[in-house]
Amino acid sequence: MRVLLVDDEEELVSALAERLSIRGIEADWVTSGEDALKRIQSKTYDLALLDVKLPRMSGLKLKKLLQEKNAEMKFIFFTGHGSENNFKIGSAEAGAQYYLAKPVNIDLLVHKMNEIFNK
Amino acid sequence: MSCQHKNNSWAGFQFFGEMSASISHEIKNALATINETAGLLEDLTLLLEKGKPLEPERFKILAGRIMKQVQRADTIVKNMNRFAHSTDEPVKDVELGETLELMLTLSERFASMRGVKLEPKSPLGPIAITTIPFFLNHLLWLCVDFAMNAAGQGKTVGLLTEETENGPQIRFTRLEGLVGVRTDEFPTQREKTLLDALKAELKVNTEAGELILVLSGNISP
Numbered sequence: 001m002r003v004l005l006v007d008d009e010e011e012l013v014s015a016l017a018e019r020l021s022i023r024g025i026e027a028d029w030v031t032s033g034e035d036a037l038k039r040i041q042s043k044t045y046d047l048a049l050l051d052v053k054l055p056r057m058s059g060l061k062l063k064k065l066l067q068e069k070n071a072e073m074k075f076i077f078f079t080g081h082g083s084e085n086n087f088k089i090g091s092a093e094a095g096a097q098y099y100l101a102k103p104v105n106i107d108l109l110v111h112k113m114n115e116i117f118n119k
Numbered sequence: 120m121s122c123q124h125k126n127n128s129w130a131g132f133q134f135f136g137e138m139s140a141s142i143s144h145e146i147k148n149a150l151a152t153i154n155e156t157a158g159l160l161e162d163l164t165l166l167l168e169k170g171k172p173l174e175p176e177r178f179k180i181l182a183g184r185i186m187k188q189v190q191r192a193d194t195i196v197k198n199m200n201r202f203a204h205s206t207d208e209p210v211k212d213v214e215l216g217e218t219l220e221l222m223l224t225l226s227e228r229f230a231s232m233r234g235v236k237l238e239p240k241s242p243l244g245p246i247a248i249t250t251i252p253f254f255l256n257h258l259l260w261l262c263v264d265f266a267m268n269a270a271g272q273g274k275t276v277g278l279l280t281e282e283t284e285n286g287p288q289i290r291f292t293r294l295e296g297l298v299g300v301r302t303d304e305f306p307t308q309r310e311k312t313l314l315d316a317l318k319a320e321l322k323v324n325t326e327a328g329e330l331i332l333v334l335s336g337n338i339s340p
């Protein structure tokens with residue numbers, strides 16, 4: 001499973017990517033929507049983990065653009081938003097497979113990733 | 120309660136809510152980074168216990184990151200506290216440069232989301248004014264918000280705090296998008312109400328790409 005993580009918090013996203021790698025998941029990270037779009041030109045990902053509030057380009061818009069390039073790609077949103085219920089509804093409407101509130105529970109994240117790919 | 124009074128109160132709550140949401144978002148990000156970094160430290164420790172060779176420097180760097188994020192969260196909370204105390208007294212002496220600096224710090228996340236840079240220039244000396252601190256914060260935010268939109272993505276908004284013959288003022292410069300702004304679009308009633316209360320004035324210089332907020336040095340009658 002190849003995963004692309006997108007969050008403007010560099011120290012957060014790099015640590016999370018390394019933790020996923022330790023758990024056997026190939027994970028790359030970028031800090032902006034623009035970089036994510038560049039990255040998928042040279043590499044294919046099965047899943048993108050997107051922060052909803054990215055600078056300049058929202059996570060929702062990025063999802064749409066990534067999906068245009070790769071219709072098979074799955075999505076998980078994560079956010080620092082306080083209202084999890086509102087966020088859950090928003091994520092479902094945007095067509096994400098799952099949502100996570102920050103701080104992320106790594107075991108839950110890995111479990112959900114495996115569930116999405118029926119492993 | 121009159122309709123106008125209700126609208127004014129609501130606008131104040133809206134501003135307080137916007138700032139609180141942004142601040143709490145920032146705190147969540149700092150905590151989430153601490154969570155992942157501490158988690159990574161734990162993962163690496165487990166690998167080390169299983170015999171994987173790891174450089175001690177890695178642990179040192181990660182511990183340093185946690186300390187940096189704790190400092191970041193502490194600064195955010197301090198600013199939140201300063202902002203919350205702006206409602207303590209209806210009228211108070213404040214230093215204009217410091218007030219603007221606080222509002223710019225609180226606006227940083229909004230600026231980052233829009234891809235705009237805020238570049239303040241400190242006044243030559245302290246500029247003390249007697250004002251309504253919460254209303255001043257609110258008006259400054261509305262002006263910064265407008266200036267960021269008028270500057271546009273990828274641009275820089277300059278901010279100059281200065282004492283002039285007409286009183287203390289803040290100039291928002293390099294607003295290239297001002298040309299397209301209609302005079303009936305800004306200031307809106309929300310800004311006008313605050314301008315009245317603060318005995319302040321907003322001047323728009325479209326050609327120079329500047330918004331000038333002229334404040335009263337003392338709003339007491």
